[in-house]
Amino acid sequence: MDAPSPASSSKVGLWLKIIALAATILIGGYAIIAMYASGEYIFAIVTLLLISIGVYVFTNPRTYAHRYIFPGVAGMAIFIVFPMVYTIFISFTNYSGTNLLTLERTQNYLLSLTYRTDGGSYDFSLHKGDDDRYVIALQSEDNPEQIFVSHNLELMNKQAMTASRTQVKNLPFVDGGVDMRVASAMPDTPAEPIRTVVQLRDHLSAIKLNLPDGHVRLSMNGLRKFSALKPIYSLLEDGAEINHRIISDGDTLRNNRTGEFLRPNFNTGFYQPVDDNLEFIGERVPPGFTVGVGWKNYLRVMTDKGIQGPFLQIFVWTVIFAGSSVALTLALGMVLASLVQWEQLKGKAVYRVLLILPYAVPAFISILVFKGLFNQNFGEINLALESLFGVKPDWFTDPTLAKTMVLIVNTWLGYPYMMILCMGLLKSIPEDLYEASAMDGSGPVGNFFKITVPLLMKPLTPLLIASFAFNFNNFVLILLLTKGDPNIVEATTPAGHTDLLVSYTYRIAFEGSGQDYGLASAIAALIFIMVGALAILNLRLTKAEN
Structure with missing residues (x-):
């Protein structure tokens, strides 16, 4: 059997290099997109730079000698230079156990806080309906004879949401809520076990239940309860007016219980109440967010x-x-x-x-x-x-x-x-x-x-x-x-x-x-x-x- 010629071996080697290079670019590109989508912009930029430089070094004949030292240099950049640069960056911020989040995440957390209002609390159970759908049943804590049920609902569990890439805000019944009707008795089918409620919790937590009187909207308040809840804070839109002052930052919150207005204090990294002159007063509202503090840590x-x-x-x-x-x-x-x-x-x-x-x-x-x-x-x-x-x-x-x-x-x-x-x-x-x-x-x-x-x-x-x-x-x-x-x-x-x-x-x-x-x-x-x-x-x- 004839041995392969040098020309054919060279072509095979060339194709192997092309395949390896293409695989590196595809995997690296996917990693960069995933990092960027998850908000890790710094890691995405560093990965992009290293892959780009690596492709240039390994494909340019003029940089042939550098390809042998490039892995070591890349490792030093990843494990020594980047951590040190990131550490120095952190040293110019107030990043701490009380100031871990970004302003956006802090704001979202405060907006997610609720308090219980007049409207009652109801024991909640989930029942099988038609075509693999579910029926929500409510029974008043104060008056057990008062029962409300929903129509057949198509609820999604977390696995289905992930597979379809559906966000919570895009789930069915989130925008308008679910209209409940008066019932004389609980549904005939047995209540679903707590395991099913846990699997559907993301969807159930996102929807609101509208009682027949039209004035009360109920939110999930535990695995077996729906209650009349209201957000503690609401976000003021751009152009809102406070004491004849136009607010344009889009970050001001209103406390729905006390009527206070809160704004982010970029000196402390916390939301704080403001007075009529928009000066910060009162206690800081946790959690805090990360802000730059300049040379403060070094001066300390x-x-x-x-x-x-x-x-x-x-x-x-x-x-x-x-x-x-x-x-x-x-x-x-x-x-x-x-x-x-x-x-x-x-x-x-x-x-x-x-x-x-x-x-x-x-x-x-x-x-x-x-x-x-x-x-x-x-x-x-x-x-x-x-x-x-x-x-x-x-x-x-x-x-x-x-x-x-x-x-x-x-x-x-x-x-x-x-x-x-x-x-x-x-x-x-x-x-x-x-x-x-x-x-x-x-x-x-x-x-x-x-x-x-x-x-x-x-x-x-x-x-x-x-x-x-x-x-x-x-x-x-x-x-x-x-x-x-x-x-x-x-x-x-x-x-x-x-x-x-x-x-x-x-x-x-x-x-x-x-x-x-x-x-x-x-x-x-x-x-x-x-x-x-x-x-x-x-x-x-x-x-x-x-």
């Missing part, structure tokens, strides 16, 4: 005493923690590496395995074990100290002892890595240097400080800077060991003495009642600048040494 970090003090205190501790962790792990790792390389030491292989074991155990297990060991009442460390010296240190409640404990645990977790690095680098130091030093009368300690340390520091410098940056953001250690405790009493945001900047940011974002994502994003941006400065320093030191 710099000027608010309840934030500035803890931030500076935590920043100093973060630098001390990262620097001390690097110094302690390096010192212990370098000494142990030198000892296990010592020729006169018997059983070196066993010692190497034992000393590297902490690096093999998952960090979270070691941290939780140490948390138990340092327990103030039942931990083995305090039991031993009490029996030997009669003391029981408050490891988790005393700020100094808590920081000491964190450094001890982090040193245990980090020294094996430094030891492994030093063991490899020690192999590159010529033995002649130690022999010459011995001839000059220098001992092992002198060789360590005069030869080993200077020759190891140069290649270790970039790694030490990287280790400093890692410990600067050592979130897992703080979260599992102390959770940032003990707390800083004077702080107005969640903050603790053992918090690092990264855990402090997390606590601001996800702890407490405010959940201030805007402030947390501002601090995250500052951390990014600090870590970026460390990366630049790393590059400069590397170039200087080369």
Whole structure:
């Protein structure tokens, strides 16, 4: 059988590339349209840019070399650049646990609120009618003999609505409602189970039931009740007049119970009542909406005493923690590496395995074990100290002892890595240097400080800077060991003495009642600048040494 010719193989490869490119464009286009339709405009734009650039890179002969690095660049843009840009964007807003929604969604929520008015409440049941339709039956709570029934209704469940892409506002009987008639008894067919009511709830909640007197319209008020409900707020149209003032924003609400007018306050991100001069008065009406606040979050970090003090205190501790962790792990790792390389030491292989074991155990297990060991009442460390010296240190409640404990645990977790690095680098130091030093009368300690340390520091410098940056953001250690405790009493945001900047940011974002994502994003941006400065320093030191 003849082998395929190079020309035919080339055509097959070309067609495969065309098919792959077409599939990428179709899938990407569908994803972009879906994101845009769901209101995720930023994600849609980012996806469009990446796909467009990718198609250009992979189809243009002049960008042939770039196609190999493009996946890495695209991944960096998606997982590093975009999240950082989005975080910086959030830092200029009041986005928080109380200001999560957009103005439109806040407005829609307020317009959906109802209150019960005169007109009574009715027990509701659903019955099978003709041709797979349903009949709604109402029975007055005050007068059980008063019964109303509807005609046969075609009701849609959520699955049918999704399949037909029908929105709630376009469902049957939503606009004019359903006219009810007086009945002498309940329908003959048995009432449908609650499961059927739940399946049809979206449709039932959207329709209104018109009683025969023509004055009362009932809305669904629970799975088994219809009541006379009225919206608490109504939206004023453009051009409406309030106290001889024309309103043109289209966002003003009227409280139907009190007659108050509410307008969105773009300084606070809440709807608030206004007086005759349209000045904001009274309490804010939740939920809030997101608005831009400029440099407010950054200024809070710099000027608010309840934030500035803890931030500076935590920043100093973060630098001390990262620097001390690097110094302690390096010192212990370098000494142990030198000892296990010592020729006169018997059983070196066993010692190497034992000393590297902490690096093999998952960090979270070691941290939780140490948390138990340092327990103030039942931990083995305090039991031993009490029996030997009669003391029981408050490891988790005393700020100094808590920081000491964190450094001890982090040193245990980090020294094996430094030891492994030093063991490899020690192999590159010529033995002649130690022999010459011995001839000059220098001992092992002198060789360590005069030869080993200077020759190891140069290649270790970039790694030490990287280790400093890692410990600067050592979130897992703080979260599992102390959770940032003990707390800083004077702080107005969640903050603790053992918090690092990264855990402090997390606590601001996800702890407490405010959940201030805007402030947390501002601090995250500052951390990014600090870590970026460390990366630049790393590059400069590397170039200087080369």
